[in-house]
Every structure is written in structure tokens, then in C-alpha cells.
Amino acid sequence: MKELGWDPTVEQIRDGEGFQYKFTIGDEVFTTRESHLPSTGGVPDSGRPSTCFPIKLGNIARKDTGIPRRVHTRTIFHDVGVALNNITSLADILSCLSGALQALRYMHKAGWVHRDFSVGNAIWFGGMGKLSDFEYAKKIDSNTSHDVRTGTMRFMAVEAESEIYLFLTRHARRLDDRSSLRMNFLHDIESIWWVFTWILFYHTDTNTANADHSFDAHAQLKEYYLAFPGTVGRTSRRDFFLDAGQLQTKLENILSKTCFNVWSPIIPDFADALQDSYQKAEANFPLLALDDALLDDIHTKAAAYLDDAQRRASGIELCPLSNLLKQKRPRPGDETSLPPNNQGKKARNA
Template sequence: MDSAMEDMYMGPTIPQVTLEYFLSSCLPPVDEEIFSKVYDNLKAKKVITKEGWDAMECDELEKRRADQGKESRKQRKRRKQNERRRKKEQNKEQVSQQRTPDGPGSANTPQQVDEPSQTSAGQPAATIHENDFFDPLTHCFNAVLDEANQVLVEEDHWREVLFKFRSNPRSSEATHESHKSDVYALLKESRAIKEPHAEDHESDVILPGEYRKDDNWVNQKENIRKLIGAVNHIMAYDLTRRFMFGITIEHKSTRFWFFSRSHAFVTCRVDLQKEAKQVISVILALGSATLHELGFDLTIERVFSGGISGSSLAMRTPGLYTLGTVANRDQLCHIVREHYDCKVHYRLLMKDAGSTLDDVPNLLTLLKCLKQVVKALQYMYSAGYVHRDISTRNVLYRYDVNGQISVHLCDLEYVKDVSQPREANQDVKMGTPHFIAVEVETGGYLFTSLSRSKATALHPSRALLLGSQWQNARNRQRAAGSRFVFNYLHDLESVWWIMVYTLFSKLPKGMVLEGERLKEHHAIRGQIFPHPNMSAERLLFLRDQDQRISYLDNLPNAFDSIGFLASLLGDYLQTQYELLEDKPEFPSGSCFADLHRTIFTDFLDETVYDKVVFSGGLCRVPPIPVEGPPPATRGKRKVGTEEVEKTSSSFAKEER
């Protein structure tokens, strides 16, 4: 049952690896001679025995649990009363020690030695606190590091152990809340940017750990949840972290974790006592690692600029919206919070990044920018990646010192590696609505021979055409058992949609559209670029040459040349879709080898459009003016003195 629940919780998300793989792939190698010396020294000092860690009371805990099962009801009640009484006495002693001038733990303060309490029946108390059970393990791990330091000095090694294990909580440098774990591996020399370094900061944590006294799937799940939360908390606020380690222990079941910004994995279970030698090998490998091998990016310097000033304010955030009060608590809906995690939003700041394509001054600049975008997509193709979110706002351009246009293709949040085939689910619809490829929008392949043959026999209604095309693509995928995946041609189609969108969103500077002509222009653009829903006209604009030309004929006469260029590029994309999707090797990367080069040499070459494309300034298409009086506002406004006098006089007349 435990393994089944664990598999259901873990799932395929976090893979398990052997401890040997963990040591060889994540940590530096440890010389066998050094390991033997450290292990022998630990045995000589009785830190480790044949049964495992000498300070751990695993057998004592199991014995007390067995004795607890033999107790009668009266004995169990008497034992619990004694435990509560003993706990109150300990709390009083701790308070009295804190009030002494020397404080707890000083030389003048007598140290209390915890002894197992006895019940009236003479049996030891069966309860051992979790912290008392695992506190000796911190000292055991530090003993391994101390012996490693000593052996490294004897062997004249230049590196030394950089951290210590501690159980006390550490503070955060930022204003966010700190995250508390059961055990930490903390750097000896702090990397914190705040002075003084009197406290342990989360910037020094290289390994958080969670432990539980009992080994069951509930405790395993809780340990995993807390460990992942701690690692995510630290790495989200510290950009110098490339990866981190972790450890979870449930009674004697031990696992080591590896977390990077791209993947994570965990080792198989290791018995803390019976396989203590393997645990020592991991601690020793961590102790011999450098800062770089512990996951720190030394090319990034942590700095602190400015300070917190001003008065403190409280911001109230709205919670869940309610529809009313429920009298019966059984009618309350259960909110599954485990599947809803708060996200950290980031903002990328770039110096002199430039302007978006929404602000291009003329069509020549637009074509030059699109050429560089295709070139950037060619570089991504050579690396096996697709962008999946090409839009006017994700392309930034600026002029360099020589007056040349420099383009940045940004917002790589949805970049995906498609060079290697994977057995995965179908790609979800992703992209900006105005520029998303039609196949991505419908979620299926629309240009295969099967789709084209069925398209000729469809009802002439455009709405039915779109629905039938979408259904044909779905049926083809179900019949072939294949899945729809995003490919390189979809990014190129998005570039083409940017060109078309600009033509229908701009006018030559000084041109005026009014009345019915302006309404017709907005209606055509709304059919090709609906938001947020798709339309049949958008699909026909790409597939049907006559339909495309009829729409482009409504553009201003100054846009005839670039409109013809957009129509030719649309024909080329449609042809490539039909050719590639019928190839047996589709959608492998070899199918798209010449696409990018052909587009920026045959369609976006400056010698092709430099002398024929309209080079004048552009302005935005004006919105359709609102007919009739403007709607009344519901906002508050100030009432003038004259209005007050008129209102009071009217009331006086009514009273008369």
C-alpha cells in the first residue's frame, strides 16, 4: 500500500536513480584511500558501529513502541499523565534558566541530562520526541566532516570542507518570509550581503533536510512537500544557485535529492543504519566539493543596493469571492489547494532593448526586421528549438551607432526542444492569438492529402468548413495514433501573420478613412484577426489564394507591392505545408532544412522590395467613431455652487 501511494504521489515527475549514479553524476569523486581513513577513524571513535550510527536510538525507539503495546489501559493513562507532568516541569526549568544572568548553556548554568522517564509500572516511556531522536544525527554528520578535514590536511589537499550541519533556523535577507526545515548544511563563510553575519542566512544553505520519526506514505509525502518548498523558496530568490541538494529521512529510510532549474531526481531508499557507509560516502563527497560543485554560479556577484525607508503599510489582498452564506457546513465545497501553487512573476530588464514591431515607422523597416527574425529562427532550428510565441511585441528592434537595424527575438519562455522525438502528450495551444499558426489554433494537421481531398466536398458554408477541417484533422490523428506537435513551419507562419497584421493595422501617413470605408476595413481585419475566437476566414486566408487576394485588394493602393509579396509568401507556406505533411519522415527536423534560407533570400531580400515597396511613413488605422451621445458615467463628480443653488431653488418651488 505504501509503495502504491508513493508511486501515485511521485508519478513520473521526479525519477529515481541509484545512489551510485547520484554520486558519479552530481558530486566530485572521493579517493578510496581518503574514504577508508575517514571511515576507520569514525569506527575508532565509535561514531559508527556495526549496527550503524552509535548515537541514533532506532532500536530503543522500536523497543519502546513494543513495550507500549504491552501496557494495560490504566498503565497507559498513568504514563501519559506522567509525561505531561514531566513536560510542564521541563518548561518551568527552561524559563528559569532563561531568566538567569548567565543564560542557558553557560558555564555557570548546570546542564540538564535527559533521562528516559519511568512509569509506575517500571516501564520506560514509549514517546521519544522527533527532535530528540534526530538531533544526534547532526553531530554524526559533522563528525564525518571533521574527520574529512583532518584527513585532507594530512594528505596535503588544498580543498577543505566548506560547510557544517546545523538544526537551528536561519533568516532571510529579503523582505519575504523565511522557510524553516529540520536540518541544514550551511556554509562556514557566509555569502550573505547583510551585515553583520550574526545569523544563519538562507543564502548559505546548500542542503535542506526533512525528517520524520515514522516511515509511512503520509510522512513521506509531507517530507517531499516541505523539501521542494524550501528548495523552490531559496532558488527563486537567489540567482546564484544553479542547483541544490536535499535529504529526507523517514525513521531509517533515507533519500538524497538533486534539484536544478531544469530537472530533479532522487535516489532510491538507503537504510540509515544498515547502509550507513553509503550515507557517509555522500556526506564525504559533499564535503570535498567546491562552491561551484555545490551549485553556486561564481560568475554572478551578489550585491545589495539601497535600503528600506518610509512608513510601513498593510496591503489587503482579496480572497475567494463568495456567493452567500452556507448554513450547513456539509454544503461547503472542498478546495484542493495542493494543485494550486503560487507563482513567482519575473520581469526581464534589458538596456537599450528597442521598440516593438507595433511601432515600425515604415514598411521597409518592417521587412528588414522580419528578415532578421527568420534568421534568428534559422539559428534556433540548427539547435533543434522552436519559439512558439512569435508576435509583434516579442520582436524588438533598434538602430545601432552605424544606423543599421538590430533585432532582438525575446520572450523565450515557451521555447521547446523538438529535435529529439518524445513520447508525450499532444502540444497544447500556445501563442499570441493574432499571430498563432492555424494548425496550432485548431490543434491538428490541416494540409495533408487526406484533409485536402475531404475539403473539396465540404458544405460551402465557411463556418462548417472550419469545423469540418478541424474534425478531419482530429479523425486523422485518432486513426493514425499520432499526435500533433509544434514544428518550425508554425513559427514561420507567425512571421507571415505579423506582415499581414501590420498591413491591415496601418495606413500611409496622411491618408484618411471615414464612414463606410472605415467600417469595411475594420470588418475585414476582424474576420482575419478575430479575438479571442478563431474564424473560418482566417483559415481561408491562408489556404485559399482567391480569398486572400480579395482581402488584400481592400488595402490602400500604396500597399499593393507588399500586399502582392504577402500573397506570394502565403502561397509558399501553403505549398510547404502540403509537401512536408505528406512526407513519411514528417515532422522530423530534416524536412525543414531549406525553409528559412528560402524565405529570407527569395522573399525578404532587400534587392527584391527596396525599390518597389512603399517607403513613406505610417499611421494607425483610426477606431470607428461612436455614434450618439457618450454613455453616462457612474463615477462620482463634484457639484458646483451654481448647481447647488439651482437645485435648492427647484426644491423651494416644489414646496410652494
């Protein structure tokens, strides 16, 4: 940091029963006001507006996941951005996601994997998406026998969750080392898909939220919990990713027309492209064909899907389903509006 002209001082101060840290850099002061949530990936807590499922958004039981705890670190950036999950403009969300995807491409080209892509570590700053939170990043090592389950549950690749290869040939499924999973760039790209899909299922557009009284937010939220249960081993999550036909039907049945026109058929097509790539990579297991051609192909396709969605997303503002369900249902003719578009759009604290 001193190379950047910064000479920070750090002071531990008591905050109730706990502690927080105060960083002083020149004339600026930063404090660690928010608790560290190592497994939620920045997913906001909805307060569980629906009682259909016992899992709260943002809460993951450690005993259920088996995901190792991170070492608590604080990294101070000169730039102050907004995490993807705090952006309300759909076009900006997709642009942010595209920028983070480009950053992943640089990592993958260098032989590294991120292993924890989520809505909390794609940062929107100055009209550009940036990637952060590299605690779990590692160089791809063919000599490593097995990777432990790593990442944020809701955005974790299904193979990473299962800790086994799932797209093997029939013969390879009989091999003893099927469970020797090592995370690769396809798993990072699948996390992009899960974030892409989370945006869709966790929100609706504000026009629908304000005016469409036939929109069933509870039905969409129920599908959200099936796709993002927050615990390991739920078959509904794997089925959601693997069955593109059923996914397309769900999109048609539960989404607002505005959202459906943006996402269909991009979400199912993106999932199919990932599954095709997994099958190519694992065709000659235990050898994995993770070459530059496959890397370039899946990155190019993923970028194209995001660009296609972004072209359709102009002018669309999103509203979390939890906000919508907390509001009193208006009667026909009543004038209601959501909070200002910039509400909840706060800068990410250092």
C-alpha cells in the first residue's frame, strides 16, 4: 500500500460486545461496520417472506455444507464501488457481470480459477464490472488429488457441490477415481450462470411490481427456493440446471412478460452450452480436455449470452421479490410506487 502513496494506520475499537477496526489513510477513515459473511456471497436476507421452505436467504448452516471457513481478511481498495446485488438497473447488472466474466477470462488464461464467484464479489465502479474476493483462488494443479467443496452455496457449480464429476461416459462412471474432483474454469463459468439465473428468479421488474396485480410473486419465490435452497444435496438444484426443457417451462409460467422477454431462451441455452463443454472435457476421463480451445469457446458463448440479454434490458429496473411481498397489495386504481431507484444502492464499505 505504501507503494501507492498510502500509509494506513489501524486501530481496534470496541463495538458493543464485539470489535471493529478503524483504518485511517490520509484524511479518510474507514471502519469495518458490516459483519463478515463468508458463505453468503453477498446474498441479501429476505427475512424469509415465504414459509414454504425453512431456509432463510443468506443463511447457510455450516454443518450442512461442509464448506471450510475463510481466513478473515480486509482489503482496502482505492475505488469505492457497488456490489452487483445492490444494483437495480438490469442493464447495469448485466454489464457488471460481463466485466467480471472478462476478469475471469484473464485468470483462466493464466491458469488460475476463482472458485467463489457470487453476487457479492462482482463490483460496479465507473461504468465497469470488476472482480474481487480472491480468498479461494488457486492455480490449477493437476497433481492435486481432490479439491474440497469451496465457494458460495447458491452459486456453486453442481459438480463442486457434489464433489464428483457428473458428465462422464458410462464406462468412466465405473472408475474408482470419479470423486477426485479438481475445480476448473468451467466451474467458474457455471457460477456466472447461477448468478445470471439468481438475478432473474430473485427479482421482477418494477413496472410489473407496481401495476400487474395478476403477477404471482409467491409462485416465483417458491421456484427460487427450489433452485437456490442454500444447503448441500438438494436434488432440485441439480435438476434445475440439468433439465433445460423444464427450466424453459418454468420461465414461461412464472416470470413477468418483461423479464421473460429478456431471459428466454438465454438461460436454458447457456445451461446447455455448459453441459456440452463438461461432456467434452470429461469424455476421456480420467484425462480432462481443458485446453485453450474449450476455454475460448465457453467464454465466447457466455459473453454472447450476457451481451444478448443486455441489449434487451435497456430501461428495466428490478425489484426484489422480498420487497414486493412486504408491501400491501394495492387495489385497482391505487397509485403506488416502490422506493426510489437509488435506495439500497450504497457504496461498498472497505
